[in-house]
Amino acid sequence: MANQIVSDLNQLYSDYQINFDLEDCDKVLRIESNNSIDILGVGCNAEKQYKKSNNNIN
Template identity: 45%
Template structure:
């Protein structure tokens, strides 16, 4: 399933700060950020419903994140 989130991640340096945690906590998940989109989209491909976990992780890291 493809999960799509609106975030406030607005730079590559912030993506680089988030990346190790996403890779470690969700190793089988493919993800990417679209920083050019007005909603700063985070897309994930996952076999599991991890919406709550992603929102919590982003909040802990200091970012806003809501499922679309």
């Protein structure tokens, strides 16, 4: 599931470097960029994309 989330986010935000640290006890999602990151936009768009993807599966 983590790979799918990263893949979806990379499609939406190709300028960002996105990865999960699954070895960390908190399972950290890291988003890095040389430019500013729109935190609110990432969260909102990612949630919409996730819901859209799940609706296509069922």
